[in-house]
Amino acid sequence: xxxxxxxxxxxxxxxxxxxxxxxxxxxxxxxxxxxxxxxxxxxxxxxxxxxxxxxxxxxxxxxxxxxxxxxxxxxxxxxxxxxxxxxxxxxxxxxxxxxxxxxxxxxxxxxxxxxxxxxxxxxxxxxxxxxxxxxxxxxxxxxxxxxxxxxxxxxxxxxxxxxxxxxxxxxxxxxxxxxxxxxxxxxxxxxxxxxxxxxxxxxxx
Amino acid sequence: xxxxxxxxxxxxxxxxxxxxxxxxxxxxxxxxxxxxxxxxxxxxxxxxxxxxxxxxxxxxxxxxxxxxxxxxxxxxxxxxxxxxxxxxxxxxxxxxxxxxxxxxxxxxxxxxxxxxxxxxxxxxxxxxxxxxxxxxxxxxxxxxxxxxxxxxxxxxxxxxxxxxxxxxxxxxxxxxxxxxxxxxxxxxxxxxxxxxxxxxxxxxx
DNA sequence: CGGGAATGAATGAAGCTTCATTCGGTTAGC
DNA sequence: GCTAACCGAATGAAGCTTCATTCATTCCCG
Numbered sequence: 001x002x003x004x005x006x007x008x009x010x011x012x013x014x015x016x017x018x019x020x021x022x023x024x025x026x027x028x029x030x031x032x033x034x035x036x037x038x039x040x041x042x043x044x045x046x047x048x049x050x051x052x053x054x055x056x057x058x059x060x061x062x063x064x065x066x067x068x069x070x071x072x073x074x075x076x077x078x079x080x081x082x083x084x085x086x087x088x089x090x091x092x093x094x095x096x097x098x099x100x101x102x103x104x105x106x107x108x109x110x111x112x113x114x115x116x117x118x119x120x121x122x123x124x125x126x127x128x129x130x131x132x133x134x135x136x137x138x139x140x141x142x143x144x145x146x147x148x149x150x151x152x153x154x155x156x157x158x159x160x161x162x163x164x165x166x167x168x169x170x171x172x173x174x175x176x177x178x179x180x181x182x183x184x185x186x187x188x189x190x191x192x193x194x195x196x197x198x199x200x201x202x203x204x205x
Numbered sequence: 206x207x208x209x210x211x212x213x214x215x216x217x218x219x220x221x222x223x224x225x226x227x228x229x230x231x232x233x234x235x236x237x238x239x240x241x242x243x244x245x246x247x248x249x250x251x252x253x254x255x256x257x258x259x260x261x262x263x264x265x266x267x268x269x270x271x272x273x274x275x276x277x278x279x280x281x282x283x284x285x286x287x288x289x290x291x292x293x294x295x296x297x298x299x300x301x302x303x304x305x306x307x308x309x310x311x312x313x314x315x316x317x318x319x320x321x322x323x324x325x326x327x328x329x330x331x332x333x334x335x336x337x338x339x340x341x342x343x344x345x346x347x348x349x350x351x352x353x354x355x356x357x358x359x360x361x362x363x364x365x366x367x368x369x370x371x372x373x374x375x376x377x378x379x380x381x382x383x384x385x386x387x388x389x390x391x392x393x394x395x396x397x398x399x400x401x402x403x404x405x406x407x408x409x410x
Numbered sequence: 411c412g413g414g415a416a417t418g419a420a421t422g423a424a425g426c427t428t429c430a431t432t433c434g435g436t437t438a439g440c
Numbered sequence: 441g442c443t444a445a446c447c448g449a450a451t452g453a454a455g456c457t458t459c460a461t462t463c464a465t466t467c468c469c470g
Contacts, residue, residue: 011416027323029234033460034418043417045462054460110322115316117378118232155372155384155392162371163364170363173322179360187360195396216449237425239452248451250428259426 012050014040016064019057024106028114059122062112065104066126069097069162073133083141084193090134091164091189095181098168109169131157138196147196156196163188216254219245220271224262229308233263233316259308267317270309271331274302278338284374288346289398295339296369296394300386303373314374334364343401361401368393 018040022031033054037044051057076093080086098105108127116124135157141147167188171179223245227236238259242249256262281298303310313332321329340362346352355390372393377386 010311027319029351030323032458037418044460045418048461049415082210106322111416114232114315114319115375117311118235152388152392153398156396158371158375159393159396161370162367162369165371166363166367167360176382183357184360188288188364191356191361191364191397191400193400195398195400238427239425242452249426250452251450253427308469 011040011042011046012181015047015050015057016061020061020065020103022109023058023061023111024103028054028107028111037064050100054192055119058107058111058115061104061107061197062115063126065101065108066124066130070126070133071169072097073130077133083137083144083146084197086137087134087141087160087193088185088189090191091185094164094184095168095171095185098171099181100174105168106172109165109172131161134160146198148198151196156192160188160192163192216245216247216251219254220247220255220262221266225266225270225312228263228266228316229311233259233312233319260324263312263316263320264324266309266312267320267329268331270306270313271329271335272366274340275331275335277302277333282338287343288349288351289402291342292339292346292365292392292398292401293390294391295342295365296397297387299369300373300376300390303376304386307377310373311377314370314377336366339365346401351403353403356401362395363396365393368397 015036019031019036022035022039025031026035033047034044036057037047040047047057051060073090073093076089077086080089112124112127115122135153138147138151138153138156142149142153143168167179167184171181171184220241224236224241227240227244230236231240231386238252239249242252242264245252252262256265277297278298281294282291285294317329317332320327343352343356343358343361347354347356347358372384372389376386376389
């Protein structure tokens with residue numbers, strides 16, 4: 001029953017998940033459509049029933065997974081009021097996502113950058129949405145007086161993301177031998193919190 | 206005279222510089238050998254007199270330019286004693302390099318990551334040498350008591366580099382409209398210095 | 411049986427690499 | 441001093457491989 005009911009979406013879903021694994025493993029460029037097809041258990045041509053071309057398949061992964069990540073982030077932040085604490089939760093959530101969705105992270109870390117740079121008209125709006133959450137946390141923190149007003153939220157956002165992303169990449173590349181995601185999260189949070197907080201925190205409210 | 210004396214190295218050099226421009230512009234994958242050859246003013250086949258293959262050409266760029274960057278960094282740090290100040294100089298030097306060698310930066314930012322991840326046996330030792338300078342600054346700072354001992358120099362190194370690299374990338378991508386390299390350098394330095402410094406600096410010696 | 415979904419072999423473009431050939435300059439012989 | 445033989449850097453057209461994509465055919469469900 002349930003197998004049949006979800007039949008339609010199943011194949012598309014299988015292709016997406018297979019593509020994530022294959023792209024993470026070999027990289028988008030080196031991955032062949034036939035690799036993805038084999039991993040998904042479908043024929044080469046079937047992929048073209050669901051996606052216009054190889055590139056479109058990649059972009060679909062970006063869009064869908066970034067949406068998914070952002071939603072998880074908002075859920076993780078839900079109920080956390082203090083901007084300082086929200087920064088810490090952000091860092092923890094990010095590294096937790098890397099650990100739990102390793103292949104997705106690998107694809108995003110490498111291919112999203114590449115696509116943004118070289119695909120003529122692709123703008124990673126979904127990534128920006130994700131990061132805008134951090135920017136807003138900083139603005140809130142400044143409005144509440146718990147973060148220094150001379151921090152530039154725009155620059156801080158990219159610095160913070162760069163730190164998260166680079167450590168995430170090292171974690172993934174090093175096959176988790178050298179880096180503990182938990183330690184990385186606390187370290188990045190510590191540095192940025194001390195870096196951005198006002199010396200004398202305003203009274204909590 | 207001098208033209209003849211330097212005749213030999215000239216062509217190789219021309220190819221490397223042309224490749225940097227072309228790779229920065231189109232990306233390694235999309236760049237054709239014939240593009241590089243045309244830009245360098247040589248024939249396609251000539252490139253293979255100096256480089257084993259396309260990939261080797263790319264790796265040569267990494268090796269040579271990272272060496273160059275590290276030497277410049279050491280020169281910039283020369284005579285700067287205080288670890289805190291050295292962090293600031295590092296950040297300034299990095300963004301200055303991005304601004305002054307935009308094409309090189311673009312190639313390193315994108316292709317070095319890719320190569321590290323997907324070329325079976327390429328380890329970007331030269332990048333690690335560059336970053337090890339930062340790690341050593343932190344260790345010195347801790348030994349002198351001006352940086353918190355609970356900062357992990359290894360993690361801090363990657364976080365710092367991630368922040369520099371991401372902002373550098375945004376600067377390059379945005380065609381320098383939104384980001385001032387100077388502001389970025391000060392912002393990253395500020396955050397990391399406040400993030401890593403001990404509250405009460407030890408007496409300077 | 412009808413029709414949409416799926417197949418996978420065939421196609422053809424793309425571009426890295428090769429290599430037979432060219433050509434300017436250097437050496438050696440007279 | 442002049443010419444001939446040689447050298448090896450440089451050339452660039454063509455070969456060869458590698459896939460992304462297509463589409464005629466088959467399959468299977470209702």
